[in-house]
Structures are given as C-alpha cells and as structure tokens.
Amino acid sequence: MIVLGIESTAHTFSVAIVQKSKGLSKTSKATKRAKTKRQLSSIEVLANASDKYASTLEGYIPRKLADHHAEAFPKLLQQALSDSSISLSEIDAIAFSQGSGIGHCLHVGYVAAKTLSTMLKIPLVPVSHSIGHIEIGREFNCETNDPLVVYVSGGNTQILGLDKKNSKYHVYGETSDIGIGNFLDVLGRKLELKPSDAVGVVNAAQLASKYIEMPYTIRGMNLAFSGLLTYIEKKLIPQIETKKFTKEEIAFSSQETAFAMLCEAVERALCHTNKKEILLCGGNARNARLQEMLKEICREHNVHFACTSFEYSGDQAAMIGLTGIKMLESKCLPKYEAPVQRLRTDLTHVCW
Amino acid sequence: MHKTPNNQGAEAVVTNCIYFNTPAISKRRLPKRYRVHSLDSKLRLERTKIEARIMHRAKATGTNCPLVLSVDLERCELIETRLNGVKLVDYLQDKKNQKNAKRILADAGTQLAKLHLANISHGDSTTSNFMTDGKSVFIFDFGLSQFNATDEERAIDLLLFFKSVSELQFKYFIKGYAAQYGEKQTKQLISKIREIESRARYVER
The missing domain is CATH 3.30.420.40 (ATPase, nucleotide binding domain)
Known part of the structure; x- marks a missing residue:
C-alpha cells in the first residue's frame, strides 16, 4: 500500500510518500539482519519533502503562512514524486493532517488533499496531527x-x-x-x-x-x-x-x-x-x-x-502518511473529513 | 530508628520506621539528578518545610491527618505517625465494603472541607491520598498543599477527587463536604469546576 501524506498544520508544509510492504515476515533474513526497530518495520518512507516558513521577529501570521503553503504545494509534490520515483497513478490513498493547527494552514492542506483524492479517485484519510507524531515514534523507535x-x-x-x-x-x-x-x-x-x-x-x-x-x-x-x-x-x-x-x-x-x-x-x-x-x-x-x-x-x-529521530521529530508528512496507512488497515476512520482547529489527542480512536 | 522500605514515589521515598516506640513513617525527598542543583535543593527544602507546616496547621484545626514527629531539613526528611487501614482507592474496590462506602465517602468529604475551611488546599486530593480503617478517614501526602487557598484551588481539589471516583461516589462525597463547608458555598465551588474544565486546551466551550 502506498499513501501520499500532506502536512500543513503550522509553519511547515510537507508532502511524503510512505509504503507498506507485505513481504517482510518475522523469519526473513532481512529481519534477522535488521539492527534497529526502524529496519524491522514493514513501513518505509520513500520521500519526505518539506518546506518551513522562516520565523521572524513578528511571529507567524496565519495569512502569510497560508500563502507560503499554497505556493509550496506544487513544488513539493513534484519533488516527492521524483524522489520516490513513484507516479501519481500508483498511489492508493491520500492522508492529510486534519488538526489541531492554524485554520488557514489546515485549509490549504485540506484543499490540496481533497483535489488529489477527487482527481485520482482514491480515498481521503483525515489524520490527527498529534497522533501522527506519536505513531511515527512508536513504529520506528519504541521497543514495547x-x-x-x-x-x-x-x-x-x-x-x-x-x-x-x-x-x-x-x-x-x-x-x-x-x-x-x-x-x-x-x-x-x-x-x-x-x-x-x-x-x-x-x-x-x-x-x-x-x-x-x-x-x-x-x-x-x-x-x-x-x-x-x-x-x-x-x-x-x-x-x-x-x-x-x-x-x-x-x-x-x-x-x-x-x-x-x-x-x-x-x-x-x-x-x-x-x-x-x-x-x-x-x-x-x-x-x-x-x-x-x-x-x-x-x-x-x-x-x-x-x-524519535531528528528527521521525524519536527512537523513532516511522513508521520501523516504512516498514520494514514494504519488507519486504513484498521478501518478506523473519523466521521468527518473537514479540518478541525481544536482536535484533541484523546478524542481520536486508535484501534491498531 | 528501624526502617523497612515501603514505597518509592515520584517525589519521595516512604519507609516504615519506629520513632521512640511509635510506629511511624519516614518521608524523604531524594535529590533528583536531572535538574540543576540549586533548583533541586530549593524545591526539596521548600516542599519539606511547607509540608510540615501545613500538616501541623491541619492537625490543629481538627482534620484527621498524620502528626509530624520530626523534621530534618538537611536530609529533607519528615517523620510522621503511621496510619492504619487501607487507601480509599482500594477500599472502594473491595465489594464487601459497599454498604459502608457511602458513610466513608461522606467522611472523606468532611475531612477535605475541614482542610478547606482552614484555608488549606490539598493539591493532590485523589482517592490514593485518603486512608481509612473502616471507621474514620485520614488525609495524607501534603506534598502539593498550599496555605491561603483560593476558591479556585478548592475547586481543583474537588475536581481531582471527582476524576478519581464514579459519579455516584462523588455525590456521597460532596454531601459530606457540603454539610461541613456550607451548601451555598459548595454550589459556588461546583460552578467553578465547570469554569476550570472549560479552560483546558481544545475543549468544546
């Protein structure tokens, strides 16, 4: 399963392509050779392209952030596709960050994700940003x-x-x-x-x-x-x-x-x-x-x-794609797909 | 002093001991290596001092709580009388106590109200910090307590207790509380609880 993730809750806009392979069983040679939890995981991040809005003394202004994100999207999509050498037709689903975050930014991500999913006729998965942060750590770094x-x-x-x-x-x-x-x-x-x-x-x-x-x-x-x-x-x-x-x-x-x-x-x-x-x-x-x-x-x-490792600590779309895969596999999807600015971590169902 | 290890909490190590032929516990705040030394020693010293003072005042106002026997500021250690019985959280889970639970919960409410009337907030008033022998209820662990409690701090105490019991159990508890603290004043505190809850992050208002 290949999922394209889009992250746009605050200062960073990011597009990632994440793949879950079926082949990796627990007895395979690759598993035995694997030293870290990350190499053991059957989920692989193929591309993770992001662009951060530079902070200034005035702080982050929502309107400017949204403009930055809208401009960054086509560029980052191109980059993610070429980095992973995967074409749009191979993608199985689109995951995007539903919240919590700044309204202006969330809407840019939502529109981008919705457009892609309508165009490619594939499912749209709304992912909670905070759950994404947790899941990527649990998948790649945790022992228990x-x-x-x-x-x-x-x-x-x-x-x-x-x-x-x-x-x-x-x-x-x-x-x-x-x-x-x-x-x-x-x-x-x-x-x-x-x-x-x-x-x-x-x-x-x-x-x-x-x-x-x-x-x-x-x-x-x-x-x-x-x-x-x-x-x-x-x-x-x-x-x-x-x-x-x-x-x-x-x-x-x-x-x-x-x-x-x-x-x-x-x-x-x-x-x-x-x-x-x-x-x-x-x-x-x-x-x-x-x-x-x-x-x-x-x-x-x-x-x-x-x-979590340095590259997956900050805001990036790999965690959104990864959580999207888990949600699709467990068929654990939220009722609504529209962005929610105040999405609490303890309200999302986690049944994987 | 004769000691046996009892419980390693997050903040202090509690050990059973005998103090001049009295069964007692020693509560010692060990240094935490993760924070800078000056902050750590200040926090441990202040907390030990305040805890001793608060327990002394609480005892003087008639609240059921342990009696401070000795304070050692250098070791950040308190020696208190040992309480008999079980923690309220375990008491409530035991099915054979069901009949008695109503009265015990009301007594827990009365004890907390006595503390509040003396302008002391407990700060960590969950069911793990009440001890009962089936007859009376004792409050302990004043590590997060404060003098000059405001209504907000009183309301937080009630909220903490509310979160650690079922709705019915809280009803029994608040009955005992209101009898001591006053019906009208208790109602004010309960409306304060709602306000506090709505202030949390990302809550529907």
Missing part, C-alpha cells in the same frame, strides 16, 4: 508497544498513554495554557536571539551556567508556562540593561525550569502508570538537554528511553 508518551511541540505539551479499553490515548498530564515549544519560541523573540525561536534559546543556553530563580508552576501532572513567560518578560528582561543578568543566563534558567517542571510531571506519570518505556516525540524532542534529563529519569526507574 505501550510507552508513556511525552509529546512536546509548539502547540502541545502532553503526557499520554494508550488506553486499550477505550482504544484512545489517555492524557495523564498536559499544559493548561501554552505549549513548551511555544514558550521557548516566544522567549527567543522576546530576548531577540538569532534565530528568534526555540533553536536560538537552546544555543544561548549552552553559553551560560548560572541559574536564576523563577516561578515553578506544576500542579499534580499538569503544567503552566504563561506565568513563567510573563515573569521573565516583566522582571528579568528589563534587568539585561542594568547588566544584572545576561540573555544567555535567562535562556539557560528558563529552559532548565521549564524542562524540570515537565520532567517532574513525567516522573509522576511514570510512577502512576508503571509503564516500561518513555517515548519522547514532537518538535522539541530534538532538544538534547530534554533528552538528557528524561534519560536520567529512565535510568533511575529502570525503563527504556525511546526518542
């Missing part, structure tokens, strides 16, 4: 089938686990306001770092080691980041001029505080659920410091640590 998922990206910060009885993901803890990625992005802009997003914060944080005290907001397994952000903006940033703190120290301390909060919630969820594996996924899974902290927890509690 039931990890405690730590999903960290711009818009989402959730600690989840599979609830087999209801065949849905259960949210153990999450942010009550903004996502951790969003927090770091805004901080990058407020501190006027280069690049002015989470990457800038990470780079700056490596240059400092002095910790500044900050509010620490955790309630049970739920977190909040907006108060922390306001505190930094109102109390710490004005002090940069008086040379009391440096930008790097603020970046370091806020990253440490935010991650420590998240890790504490994860540890609590781990003790609560007794799961044997932690899966870190989503855009901020690339953060080396966060990986290091979670690895430490895993070592202490003797559980396996899995993390």
Whole structure:
C-alpha cells in the first residue's frame, strides 16, 4: 500500500510518500539482519519533502503562512514524486493532517488533499496531527508497544498513554495554557536571539551556567508556562540593561525550569502508570538537554528511553502518511473529513 | 530508628520506621539528578518545610491527618505517625465494603472541607491520598498543599477527587463536604469546576 501524506498544520508544509510492504515476515533474513526497530518495520518512507516558513521577529501570521503553503504545494509534490520515483497513478490513498493547527494552514492542506483524492479517485484519510507524531515514534523507535508518551511541540505539551479499553490515548498530564515549544519560541523573540525561536534559546543556553530563580508552576501532572513567560518578560528582561543578568543566563534558567517542571510531571506519570518505556516525540524532542534529563529519569526507574529521530521529530508528512496507512488497515476512520482547529489527542480512536 | 522500605514515589521515598516506640513513617525527598542543583535543593527544602507546616496547621484545626514527629531539613526528611487501614482507592474496590462506602465517602468529604475551611488546599486530593480503617478517614501526602487557598484551588481539589471516583461516589462525597463547608458555598465551588474544565486546551466551550 502506498499513501501520499500532506502536512500543513503550522509553519511547515510537507508532502511524503510512505509504503507498506507485505513481504517482510518475522523469519526473513532481512529481519534477522535488521539492527534497529526502524529496519524491522514493514513501513518505509520513500520521500519526505518539506518546506518551513522562516520565523521572524513578528511571529507567524496565519495569512502569510497560508500563502507560503499554497505556493509550496506544487513544488513539493513534484519533488516527492521524483524522489520516490513513484507516479501519481500508483498511489492508493491520500492522508492529510486534519488538526489541531492554524485554520488557514489546515485549509490549504485540506484543499490540496481533497483535489488529489477527487482527481485520482482514491480515498481521503483525515489524520490527527498529534497522533501522527506519536505513531511515527512508536513504529520506528519504541521497543514495547505501550510507552508513556511525552509529546512536546509548539502547540502541545502532553503526557499520554494508550488506553486499550477505550482504544484512545489517555492524557495523564498536559499544559493548561501554552505549549513548551511555544514558550521557548516566544522567549527567543522576546530576548531577540538569532534565530528568534526555540533553536536560538537552546544555543544561548549552552553559553551560560548560572541559574536564576523563577516561578515553578506544576500542579499534580499538569503544567503552566504563561506565568513563567510573563515573569521573565516583566522582571528579568528589563534587568539585561542594568547588566544584572545576561540573555544567555535567562535562556539557560528558563529552559532548565521549564524542562524540570515537565520532567517532574513525567516522573509522576511514570510512577502512576508503571509503564516500561518513555517515548519522547514532537518538535522539541530534538532538544538534547530534554533528552538528557528524561534519560536520567529512565535510568533511575529502570525503563527504556525511546526518542524519535531528528528527521521525524519536527512537523513532516511522513508521520501523516504512516498514520494514514494504519488507519486504513484498521478501518478506523473519523466521521468527518473537514479540518478541525481544536482536535484533541484523546478524542481520536486508535484501534491498531 | 528501624526502617523497612515501603514505597518509592515520584517525589519521595516512604519507609516504615519506629520513632521512640511509635510506629511511624519516614518521608524523604531524594535529590533528583536531572535538574540543576540549586533548583533541586530549593524545591526539596521548600516542599519539606511547607509540608510540615501545613500538616501541623491541619492537625490543629481538627482534620484527621498524620502528626509530624520530626523534621530534618538537611536530609529533607519528615517523620510522621503511621496510619492504619487501607487507601480509599482500594477500599472502594473491595465489594464487601459497599454498604459502608457511602458513610466513608461522606467522611472523606468532611475531612477535605475541614482542610478547606482552614484555608488549606490539598493539591493532590485523589482517592490514593485518603486512608481509612473502616471507621474514620485520614488525609495524607501534603506534598502539593498550599496555605491561603483560593476558591479556585478548592475547586481543583474537588475536581481531582471527582476524576478519581464514579459519579455516584462523588455525590456521597460532596454531601459530606457540603454539610461541613456550607451548601451555598459548595454550589459556588461546583460552578467553578465547570469554569476550570472549560479552560483546558481544545475543549468544546
């Protein structure tokens, strides 16, 4: 089965072609030679072409994002087809990200996917963006089938686990306001770092080691980041001029505080659920410091640590195509195909 | 002090011990290596201090809770009296307790209300943090508790309890709570719960 995936929830537009082969049985020679989980998987990503809208100091403006996506689509489709040397007629289904995301962007992806599916007369599969992030990690990186998922990206910060009885993901803890990625992005802009997003914060944080005290907001397994952000903006940033703190120290301390909060919630969820594996996924899974902290927890509690690889952590369409395949195979499709801006992770049926 | 390991929680290690011939538990917050040292020692110290103070105040206002016997700030360790009985979560699952459950749940509500009337919020009021011997109910684990509780924090306590029981069980619980806290005030808190739930991410409003 070959599925073309389209991702367009926020800053990235991406087209991927994903194939599931039938031949790979568990006793074949290829399986025995395979060293990693990814080589064991019968799902293969043939092409994964994406284009990210560059962040500026003004942030992301929905209208501009949508324009960028609409322009990028034909180019990326061409690229994905030529990378995989597959023609449109060989494709069995179109999967697209239904939500959660920015309305303007979602609609571009939806129109593109709907056009292709109508033109080629093949099924259209609406995929939840967050489930996509989780599934690609579960397929390629996990050792067990039931990890405690730590999903960290711009818009989402959730600690989840599979609830087999209801065949849905259960949210153990999450942010009550903004996502951790969003927090770091805004901080990058407020501190006027280069690049002015989470990457800038990470780079700056490596240059400092002095910790500044900050509010620490955790309630049970739920977190909040907006108060922390306001505190930094109102109390710490004005002090940069008086040379009391440096930008790097603020970046370091806020990253440490935010991650420590998240890790504490994860540890609590781990003790609560007794799961044997932690899966870190989503855009901020690339953060080396966060990986290091979670690895430490895993070592202490003797559980396996899995993390999505660099190329599949951020937003890309491979995860949409991969989840599309799983949904088609299990015939587990949502009732409606129109984009939903507020699509919660724990509302999607997961019956594979 | 004679110790036997009991429970490794997320935050602290709880061990049974004997303190001057009294059955007791020691609750020790171990250092977490994943966070920076200064943040870690501050959090552990503050939490141990606040927990001891809150338990002392709660006991003084007549709430059923363990008594603090000793505080060691260097080791971030608390020694409390040991509670007899089973956790409420296990008690409710046991079928032979069905008849008694109504009264026990109401008592749990009364205890939480007493805490709230003393302006203390519990912060983690799930059924795992209530202990019962079939006669009375005790609240424990004040690790996330706060002084000067606002109505919002009280409502969160109720919400946490609500999430850990069935609807009928919550009805029994809130009856006991309202009897202590006041009918009208309890209604206000319940409408606050709805507001809190609607604030979560991506919820239909």
